[in-house]
Amino acid sequence: MGNHFIVSANGWKEIKKNGLLKTMILFSLIFVLGAVQEQEAHAENSDPNIFVHGLTGFGHGELGSNLYYWGGTTQNIIGTLSNDGYTSMEAVVSPFGSNWDRAIELYYYIKGGTVDYGAAHVKEHGHERYGRTFPGIYPQWDGENKIHLIGHSQGGQTSRLLDTLLREGSAEEREHARANNIELPELFSGNKTWIRSITAIATPHNGTQVASLAKGLLHEVIYGSAFIANSSAINLSYDFKLDQWGLKQFPGEANKNYLKRVFSSKVWNANEDIVLYDLTTEGATKLNEQTSLSSDVYYFSYSGNATYKGAFSSNYYPSVTVFPLYSIPAAYIGATGGKEWRQNDGLVPVISALYPFGQPYKAADGNPTAGMWYVEPTIQGWEHMDFVGQDYTQAPFLKKSVKQFYQNIVVRNRSL
Numbered sequence: 001m002g003n004h005f006i007v008s009a010n011g012w013k014e015i016k017k018n019g020l021l022k023t024m025i026l027f028s029l030i031f032v033l034g035a036v037q038e039q040e041a042h043a044e045n046s047d048p049n050i051f052v053h054g055l056t057g058f059g060h061g062e063l064g065s066n067l068y069y070w071g072g073t074t075q076n077i078i079g080t081l082s083n084d085g086y087t088s089m090e091a092v093v094s095p096f097g098s099n100w101d102r103a104i105e106l107y108y109y110i111k112g113g114t115v116d117y118g119a120a121h122v123k124e125h126g127h128e129r130y131g132r133t134f135p136g137i138y139p140q141w142d143g144e145n146k147i148h149l150i151g152h153s154q155g156g157q158t159s160r161l162l163d164t165l166l167r168e169g170s171a172e173e174r175e176h177a178r179a180n181n182i183e184l185p186e187l188f189s190g191n192k193t194w195i196r197s198i199t200a201i202a203t204p205h206n207g208t209q210v211a212s213l214a215k216g217l218l219h220e221v222i223y224g225s226a227f228i229a230n231s232s233a234i235n236l237s238y239d240f241k242l243d244q245w246g247l248k249q250f251p252g253e254a255n256k257n258y259l260k261r262v263f264s265s266k267v268w269n270a271n272e273d274i275v276l277y278d279l280t281t282e283g284a285t286k287l288n289e290q291t292s293l294s295s296d297v298y299y300f301s302y303s304g305n306a307t308y309k310g311a312f313s314s315n316y317y318p319s320v321t322v323f324p325l326y327s328i329p330a331a332y333i334g335a336t337g338g339k340e341w342r343q344n345d346g347l348v349p350v351i352s353a354l355y356p357f358g359q360p361y362k363a364a365d366g367n368p369t370a371g372m373w374y375v376e377p378t379i380q381g382w383e384h385m386d387f388v389g390q391d392y393t394q395a396p397f398l399k400k401s402v403k404q405f406y407q408n409i410v411v412r413n414r415s416l
Contacts, residue, residue, distance in 0.1 A: 044414050044415055045146070045196060045413075045414060045416060046087065046414070047145070047146045047147050047148055047196050047413070048087040048088065048089055048138055048147055048148070049081065049086060049087065049088040049089070049147075049148045049150055049409075049410050049413060050088075050089050050090075050091050050110060050137075050138070050147050050148065050149050050150065051070055051077075051078055051088065051089065051090050051091060051150050051151075051152075051155075052091050052093070052106060052149060052150065052151040052152070052155035052156075052158055052159050053069045053070075053090075053091075053092070053093070053095070053151075053152060053153075053155050054151070054152045054153025054154040054155045054156075055095060055096070055153055055154045055275055055279070056095045056096075057069050057092075057093075057095045057152075057155070058092070058095065058239070059090060059092035060076075060090060062092075062239060068389075069090075069388060069390075070090065070152075070388055070389070071388065071389045071402075072388065072389035072390040072392065072395050073392070073395070074389050074395045074396055074399045075389060075399055075402070075403060077388075077389070077402070077403065077406050078090050080403065081406060081407070081410050084407070086410040086411070086413075086414065088410065089137045089138065090137075091106055091109050091110060091137065092109065092241075093105040093106050093109060093158065093241065094240065094241035094242055094275075095240065095241065095275075096240055096241075096242060096274065096275045097241065097242060097274070097275060098270075098272070098273045098274055098275060098277070098278055099154070099157050099158050099161050099275075099278045099287060100117070100121060100161065100273065101117055101131075101244065101273065102154075102158040103158050103159075103161040103162040103165060104116070104117050104118070104131075104165075104187070105131060105132075105241075106158060106159070106162050107162055107165070107166075107187050108131075108133075108134050108136075109134045109136070109137065110136060110137055110138050110141055110147065111136050111138070111139060111141050112134055112135050112136020112139045113133065113134065113136070114130055114131070114132070114133040115130060115131030115132055115133070115134070116129060116130055116131075116185045116187075117129055117130070117131065117244060118170065118172075118173045118176075118185065118188060119173065119176050119177065119180070119182060120170070120172045120173045120175070120176035121172075121173070121273075122244075123176070125270060125272075125273040126266040126269070126270075127244040127245050127246075127266060127267070127270075127273070128243070128244040128245075128246070129244075130244075131243055131244050132241075132243060141194060142192075142194060143192065143193055143194055146193075146194055146195060146196040147194065147195060147196065148195075148196055148197045148198075148199070148410075148413040148416075149162070149163070149195060149197070149198045149199070150198075150199045150201070150406075150409065151198070151199070151200055151201065151203060152201045152202060152203075152387060152388055153201070153202055153203060153204070153347070153348070153384065154203070154204070154275065154278070154279065155200075155201075155203070156198070156199075156200030156201060156202075156203025156205070156301075157200075157203060157204070157205070157278060157284070157287060159198050159200070160198060160200070160287075160291045160356070161287065161290070161291055162195075163195050163198060163291070163294065163297060164290065164291045164292050165187060165188070165190075166187070166190070166192040166193075166194050166195065167190060167191070167192060167193060167292075167294055168190045168292065169187070169188045169189050169190025169191070170188040170190075173185070173188035174188060174189070193294065193296050193297075195294075195297050196297065196298065196413070196416055197297060197298040197299070197300065197413055197416055198297060198298070198299050198300070199300045199301075199302070199409055199413075200299070200300065200301045200302070200353075201301075201302045201387050202302065202303060202304055202345055202347075202348055202353055202384050202387050203301065203348070203352075203353055204279055204284060204347075204348045204349075204352045204353065205284060205288070205301070205352055205353065205354070205355060205356040205357075206281060206284050206285070206288070206349075206351065206352040206356065206357050207279060207280050207281035207282070207283065207284035207285070207352060208279055208280075208281075208333065208344075208347060208348050208349060208352060209281075209332065209333050209336045209337055209341070209349070210329045210332060210333060210347060211276050211277075211279035211280040211281075211283075212276075212280050213332075242267060245265050245266065245267035245270070246261050246262070246265045246266075246267075247262055247265060247267065284352070284356075285357070287356075288356040288357060288358055288359065289358075291356070291359075292359075293359055293360065293371050293372065293373075294370075294371065295370055295371040296370060296371075297370060297371070298368050298369075298370050298374065298416050299371075299372065299373045299374060300368070300373070300374045300376065300409075300412075301353060301354060301355055301361075301373055301374070301375050301376065302353070302376050302379065302387070303345065303348075303350050303353035303354055303376075303378045303379070304345035304350075304353075304378065304379045304380075304381075304382035304383060304384065304386065304387065305343050305344070305345060305350050305378050305379070305380050305381070305382070306318060306319050306321065306322045306326075306330060306344070306345050306346050306381060306382060306383035306384075306386075307319060307322075307330055307334050307342070307343055307344055314339050314342070315334050315335045315342060316330075316333075316334030316335075316342040316343050316344065317330075317331060317334055318330035318331055318334070318346065319381065321381065321383070321393070321394055322346055322383050322391075323346070323383060323385060323391040323392070323393055323394070326346030326347060326383055326384060326385070327346075329346060329347055330344055330345075330346040330347075330383075333347075333349055337349070345382065345383050345384040345386075346383040346384045346385075347384040348384060350378055354373075354375050354378075355373035355375055356373070359372075359373060360372035360373065361373035361374075361375050362374060362375065363375050363377075364376045364377060368412075368416070382398075386398055386402070387402070387405070388402075389402050
């Protein structure tokens, strides 16, 4: 028999004699024990928040000490969160790489080691197999020491792909390693439940109409930057981080020779292994088919809408607060595709930022559920770069709101 709480006749008289005080003490003990059990069942985690930038992103210090990707010139979001007791770190990957290449870089940037893009992958796409070597910002990362990934724009796609690779690995890489009797990088073996949550902010889960228009522009930007970076008169510190495509000058290499390598790089033929393909509706659809959700991971999404519907048409137009640089793409998205694709944040349609088509989701209801997208209400008036404080006309006015936005995210993450 188990232990039972038995009160004798004399004991009951004693309880009655002492009256309300002992009864209150008894119920207080029950309440406290219940609270302790509840706290143990929902213990907070101390997992770090790893921030993953999007297209054209950069690390702190790359473009000056006063410019942050996460905060612009008005604030240092990651530093503030860490100072407030929420361990937060910045991951830096290629600003123009494909989501595959960026996901691999993200893994090694966090864990540490030399980037290995995968033998099967490089055979298919034609770039170098190995990339940079990183010390690791969280080398203890494993199944016991998990992380929260917070990705802005393409950073959300990159985080999703890494999540799937950790859990499922790569069948293509495993088969290639077996067939060629070569060592398989640990990442591609799968069976790693190392992520606690993913937060996707203004992410083009289903692509964006403007990506296909920008393909040629990307080539021009890289061509031009190759010249500028090697000019004796201009010092360009921006790092494209496309070493695997030969877009890095070797120590002592003459400018002429470097430019020759740039112009002959296979990156110009990288139809599907480059950022802007992944951001098209076609590329995003392929990524959605390649990624999955885990019943052990929480997935959150945020979207913004900086457009309004025309009075006499089904088109959407940029609001007056939209940063001028994004007014043209906002208007373009607002006039193309189906009507449901026209509301946008200046770069990404609202419908694309909600959740990846084909994956389970639910609207935010105060009760996040692992294994499905928890879709937060669209923030009206916020454009794509407002989320990271880089709309320099609006940033000073939104500083407190942006800070509170991330404060809410990390507080929620700690409770998962």
